[in-house]
Amino acid sequence: MATHAKIVEASKKHPIVDGHVYQYGTAGFRMKADLLEGVAFRVGLLASLRSRKMDGQAIGVMVTASHNPAVDNGVKIVDPMGEMLEQDWEKLATDLVNSPTHEQLADNYTKIADTYRITSKTPAKVIYGRDTRPSGHKLIGALVDALVATDTEYVDYKILTTPQLHYLVRATNTEGTDLSYGEVSEAGYYKKLVDALARAMKGRKINGSLTVDCANGVGGPKLWEFIKHVQGKVPIDIKVVNDDVLRPEVLNLDCGADFVKTRQRAPPNPKPVPGARSCSFDGDADRLIYYWLDPETNSFSMLDGDRIASLAASFIVDLIRAADLEESGIKVGVVQTAYANGASTTYITDHLQLPVVCTPTGVKHLHHAALSFDVGVYFEANGHGTVLFSREALKTFQSKKPQSPAQKDALDTLIALSDLINQTVGDALSDALLVEVILAHKGWTLRDWAMTYADLPNKLVRVEVKNKDLFQTTDAERKLSHPEGAQEAIDSEVKKYKNARAFARASGTENACRVYAEAATRSEANELAEKIAFVVQ
Numbered sequence: 001m002a003t004h005a006k007i008v009e010a011s012k013k014h015p016i017v018d019g020h021v022y023q024y025g026t027a028g029f030r031m032k033a034d035l036l037e038g039v040a041f042r043v044g045l046l047a048s049l050r051s052r053k054m055d056g057q058a059i060g061v062m063v064t065a066s067h068n069p070a071v072d073n074g075v076k077i078v079d080p081m082g083e084m085l086e087q088d089w090e091k092l093a094t095d096l097v098n099s100p101t102h103e104q105l106a107d108n109y110t111k112i113a114d115t116y117r118i119t120s121k122t123p124a125k126v127i128y129g130r131d132t133r134p135s136g137h138k139l140i141g142a143l144v145d146a147l148v149a150t151d152t153e154y155v156d157y158k159i160l161t162t163p164q165l166h167y168l169v170r171a172t173n174t175e176g177t178d179l180s181y182g183e184v185s186e187a188g189y190y191k192k193l194v195d196a197l198a199r200a201m202k203g204r205k206i207n208g209s210l211t212v213d214c215a216n217g218v219g220g221p222k223l224w225e226f227i228k229h230v231q232g233k234v235p236i237d238i239k240v241v242n243d244d245v246l247r248p249e250v251l252n253l254d255c256g257a258d259f260v261k262t263r264q265r266a267p268p269n270p271k272p273v274p275g276a277r278s279c280s281f282d283g284d285a286d287r288l289i290y291y292w293l294d295p296e297t298n299s300f301s302m303l304d305g306d307r308i309a310s311l312a313a314s315f316i317v318d319l320i321r322a323a324d325l326e327e328s329g330i331k332v333g334v335v336q337t338a339y340a341n342g343a344s345t346t347y348i349t350d351h352l353q354l355p356v357v358c359t360p361t362g363v364k365h366l367h368h369a370a371l372s373f374d375v376g377v378y379f380e381a382n383g384h385g386t387v388l389f390s391r392e393a394l395k396t397f398q399s400k401k402p403q404s405p406a407q408k409d410a411l412d413t414l415i416a417l418s419d420l421i422n423q424t425v426g427d428a429l430s431d432a433l434l435v436e437v438i439l440a441h442k443g444w445t446l447r448d449w450a451m452t453y454a455d456l457p458n459k460l461v462r463v464e465v466k467n468k469d470l471f472q473t474t475d476a477e478r479k480l481s482h483p484e485g486a487q488e489a490i491d492s493e494v495k496k497y498k499n500a501r502a503f504a505r506a507s508g509t510e511n512a513c514r515v516y517a518e519a520a521t522r523s524e525a526n527e528l529a530e531k532i533a534f535v536v537q
């Protein structure tokens with residue numbers, strides 16, 4: 001049977017839901033899982049085309065809805081170097097998925113192949129994984145039917161964290177080359193982390209234990225796997241909590257990085273222990289937030305993505321200086337979004353004296369901007385982020401001849417960090433190890449880290465609106481260009497407060513607007529957020 005006919009036949013088993021408009025957004029396709037079966041099938045078709053377009057390199061498909069409730073799911077595509085799908089292809093994904101009939105779907109598939117001169121003679125390879133949601137199994141079934149219909153080779157990695165799949169895509173495509181990213185297996189991922197951790201620690205001690213809340217998601221079992229690999233190699237005491245993946249309904253429920261960040265409090269279960277160094281992963285383990293309860297005052301301190309970015313940037317700059325590479329021209333920079341706390345931006349620009357770039361929300365934007373630096377540190381305030389090292393920077397670290405043991409130590413640490421950090425995408429496990437390494441080097445507690453600057457009080461609110469698409473932004477989402485007059489109204493409210501800043505933007509993942517406000521005091525930030533919410537309502 002010709003491919004066109006095979007696609008039509010297979011598609012009949014996995015129809016999309018009539019009347020629903022699908023869109024490839026910042027996190028791929030994400031919605032109630034029962035709307036997604038046809039989408040998963042169609043994403044399989046596109047991933048196969050993408051692989052052929054990229055000369056047969058492996059393309060990844062991840063089935064996850066991250067921090068969303070258990071009933072949701074999502075499907076997204078990973079490009080060959082482990083990065084997010086190229087933007088032009090997001091549009092193709094949206095068009096292909098919305099094809100109204102099975103015939104038209106197969107026609108659209110052929111049309112894309114023709115437009116991009118893709119021939120079925122080029123081999124295609126897709127590798128995939130899913131988080132712990134029960135609905136993932138069925139979605140993978142639909143995906144595989146598409147891969148079979150298009151003669152695509154595939155590897156099923158079963159249950160993975162999102163960053164593990166990104167790692168595997170890059171490792172697959174660089175295997176046997178001088179850019180090799182690591183062994184092509186889940187075990188290879190842990191081995192790389194353990195080896196890099198040992199080199200980055202070099203006998204230093206991590207004080208006390210780290211409690212990790214895994215959001216009852218895939219991060220739990222994977223963290224246990226990591227612990228098996230690290231045992232006996234590097235002394236690190238990890239206490240795993242909220243790792244129940246047998247009861248799907250508890251996924252992301254009152255726990256996880258998104259809960260901690262949005263509620264600005266520790267998960268109620270297990271009962272927080274004052275003084276304990278704690279962190280939370282989100283449901284697919286690509287976000288990380290640290291926090292602790294002050295044993296003296298019992299107040300809650302959160303160390304979010306902005307804090308991790310400033311900690312990592314300051315540490316790397318110190319190492320570059322210690323390695324006597326200050327004059328080498330290595331450009332270190334930080335990428336944030338409008339949600340970054342103003343105090344973090346001031347700390348990075350004024351205290352660390354580093355350039356800060358602001359981009360729209362969504363990892364792909366930050367990642368792209370970070371590539372313009374030799375060492376690009378990017379984090380969203382919500383805890384998603386990583387550090388990118390350019391090839392030139394790595395070459396400089398490797399070729400520099402140390403003049404003292406201290407210089408050698410700094411160079412070795414820089415190289416170890418580049419292996420410890422998952423450079424494909426934000427990775428909660430890898431980022432947590434990075435934080436642990438930095439705290440160990442500096443001999444810092446979370447209190448020391450929290451003292452570097454004081455966050456400006458802030459408030460984030462979600463506003464129900466009739467049509468969120470009316471809200472268009474400019475200046476990296478810091479200003480509204482539409483509807484007319486809205487920005488002027490926001491400006492006039494902001495002016496009434498000291499040290500204030502506020503913006504509104506349409507969510508990329510829900511039909512709502514988000515409003516963020518910062519001001520000198522908590523009550524003023526709350527009040528300002530309410531006023532801006534009123535403007536956009």
Ligand code: 16G
Nearest residue numbers: 026027361362363364507508509510
């Ligand atoms: C997605 C993005 C995340 C962003 C969030 C914003 C990726 C992989 N994920 O989850 O980075 O912070 O959307 O959601 O890019 P919002 O547009 O609904 O505020």
Ligand code: ZN
Nearest residue numbers: 066282284286
């Ligand atoms: Zn996530």
